[in-house]
Amino acid sequence: MNDIVKKRLIKWGLGLGLGNIALVLFSFLILLALLGNFVDGKNKNDSGGGDIGISELGEKEIPKEFIPVYKEAGKKYDIAWTLIAAFHKVETNFGTAGNMVSSAGAIGHFQFLPETWLGWGYGKAPPKSVYEDPAMIARYGGYGVDADNDGKADPYNIKDAAFSCANYVSKSGGMADLQSAIFAYNHAQWYVDKVMGYYKMYSSGDYTPVENGGGNSGNGKYKMPVPSPVTITSGYGSRVDPITGTAGEFHKGIDFSGSIATPILAVTNGTVVYSQFNNGGFGNCVIIQHSDGYYSLYGHMSSLNVSVGQSVKTGSKVGNMGTTGSSTGVHLHFGVYKGIFVNPVDPSPFLGL
Ligand SMILES: [Zn+2]
Incomplete structure (x- = not known):
């Protein structure tokens, strides 16, 4: 609860900081994409991150070096990899937004608050040595992931950050409840529309789960043997x-x-x-x-x-x-x-x- 409120405050802060012009521009971009790009549903190729293809715009705009990382994260958490790309675009313009620190203290590629990354039980402003420690994250129930297994869950490491984003989205409703999952990331409808806009612009075809039975809860390497809710x-x-x-x-x-x-x-x-x-x-x-x-x-x-x-x-x-x-x-x-x-x-x- 606490982190959601905090997250909202922060994102509102960011939104105001960017100014309304940015919002208007984004709306136009999305509209353009809806008119132009978002018609073909062919090539459902894909090797990971569920069954979803990349659009022409996605080919142009998504940095190639990140695609395998998004796919790996998407596959692990049963999230469309193009959705992770959309978050990356919206949060830090693919990691190119300055030093990737927001005025409110959100950090890294996907703009997590250190408190959300670590888990809010620790208290305010955990030091780096604490929030990067996977054992501490496990203890405080945060969303940070040490995906590259270097012993540190680093919000500035693209792999750790992308996996953490996918982890957060998965635990907030995942592909089965995408609007809620994006809303949980940042409680604002304009934000949901923006991420959804890029997600649709970058995707060709519709997402289908990694395997035919996806959507069951559980974030281990196996899915649950019974449908949700699991008791x-x-x-x-x-x-x-x-x-x-x-x-x-x-x-x-x-x-x-x-x-x-x-x-x-x-x-x-x-x-x-x-x-x-x-x-x-x-x-x-x-x-x-x-x-x-x-x-x-x-x-x-x-x-x-x-x-x-x-x-x-x-x-x-x-x-x-x-x-x-x-x-x-x-x-x-x-x-x-x-x-x-x-x-x-x-x-x-x-x-x-
Ligand atoms: Zn038994």
């Missing part, structure tokens, strides 16, 4: 066994609640290696093998929608939620393993939990 009823680790009542049972997965109609979704691309009723307690159970060396397991389902040998994409439906096998109620038991039923690991980091 977890039991985490990974020691707990009291819900069936026997004995303490110290080790729960080798995460339980998600839902109804018998809830579709169960593949968390990432892979090949089905198990799909049958399991007598060991998992009931109707699917296991998918992934190229990263891990296996995902989906248990207690009411129905099975895939068969062994089938390749599935992120978000493919593998079955419906149920309560088959050793289960006290309708839920999904989801596990990540290093083998088929052996060597379980904590799924939380895979799901970004």
